[in-house]
Amino acid sequence: MAMMDTIRARHSVREYDGRAPEGAALEALTAVVEQCARQSGLSIQLVLDNPEVFQVVAKFGIIHGAVSSIAFVTARGTADDEAIGYWGQKIVLVAQEAGLNTCWVALCARRRSKARLATGEKVRLVIAVGYGLTQGHPRKTKTMDKLCTVECADSPAWFKVAMEAAQLAPTAVNHQNFHVTLRPDGETVRIEAPKGALNYIDLGIVKRNFEEVANETGARWCWEDA
Numbered sequence: 001m002a003m004m005d006t007i008r009a010r011h012s013v014r015e016y017d018g019r020a021p022e023g024a025a026l027e028a029l030t031a032v033v034e035q036c037a038r039q040s041g042l043s044i045q046l047v048l049d050n051p052e053v054f055q056v057v058a059k060f061g062i063i064h065g066a067v068s069s070i071a072f073v074t075a076r077g078t079a080d081d082e083a084i085g086y087w088g089q090k091i092v093l094v095a096q097e098a099g100l101n102t103c104w105v106a107l108c109a110r111r112r113s114k115a116r117l118a119t120g121e122k123v124r125l126v127i128a129v130g131y132g133l134t135q136g137h138p139r140k141t142k143t144m145d146k147l148c149t150v151e152c153a154d155s156p157a158w159f160k161v162a163m164e165a166a167q168l169a170p171t172a173v174n175h176q177n178f179h180v181t182l183r184p185d186g187e188t189v190r191i192e193a194p195k196g197a198l199n200y201i202d203l204g205i206v207k208r209n210f211e212e213v214a215n216e217t218g219a220r221w222c223w224e225d226a
């Protein structure tokens with residue numbers, strides 16, 4: 001379960017050593033950003049030298065020492081949110097595998113981003129990426145009974161491990177505003193989130209974590225709406 005190990009090892013990191021990604025890590029990051037942009041049709045840009053995007057006045061959620069970010073650019077307001085979460089989390093997982101640390105950052109100085117913007121486009125949010133001073137630390141999570149419902153007789157092993165991946169997914173302010181239901185057939189999976197500022201970005205992130213691990217088990221399963 002290589003992907004599950006990556007997911008267990010990932011934590012948000014807010015203190016970095018001031019270096020941009022380099023060498024093999026930079027190659028892996030560049031490749032996955034290009035791949036995700038191509039497959040999703042989203043504007044996803046790796047911006048290597050842009051510490052200004054993290055210069056915000058706030059009491060919480062400050063990122064120190066990071067110079068590089070992945071910027072999600074859109075002219076569609078919040079309409080791309082789920083896709084941004086889903087494809088962005090793919091980049092987060094590949095970055096983690098490559099020895100980099102990350103943090104999703106909604107509280108950023110959008111106007112100081114060096115991402116290229118066409119008319120009408122804005123930076124929706126960024127992911128900080130670089131070399132952390134620590135690997136971050138585990139945080140509190142909601143319990144499984146709050147996060148999922150199983151409608152078949154027994155919860156299968158593949159679902160349990162995929163739900164652990166969903167439970168460990170980053171969500172804004174650690175809200176974990178999502179619910180997963182395994183349908184009576186034991187294969188169909190529904191995921192829902194209430195409307196809310198960043199909830200659909202979170203939903204996309206959670207879907208990615210769940211899907212990567214469910215697929216890694218080799219189980220037969222599908223999303224309800226797919």
Ligand SMILES: Cc1cc2nc3c(=O)[nH]c(=O)nc-3n(C[C@H](O)[C@H](O)[C@H](O)COP(=O)(O)O)c2cc1C
Pocket residue numbers: 010011012013014060061062063103104105106107108136137139168169170171172173174198201202205
């Ligand atoms: C959409 C989104 C936006 C976030 N924005 C910020 C932010 O502005 N500042 C920050 O420090 N952390 C931010 N985070 C990180 C969350 O606080 C973090 O993922 C959550 O507390 C869970 O911790 P973990 O990622 O270490 O598992 C954001 C996470 C997500 C998914």
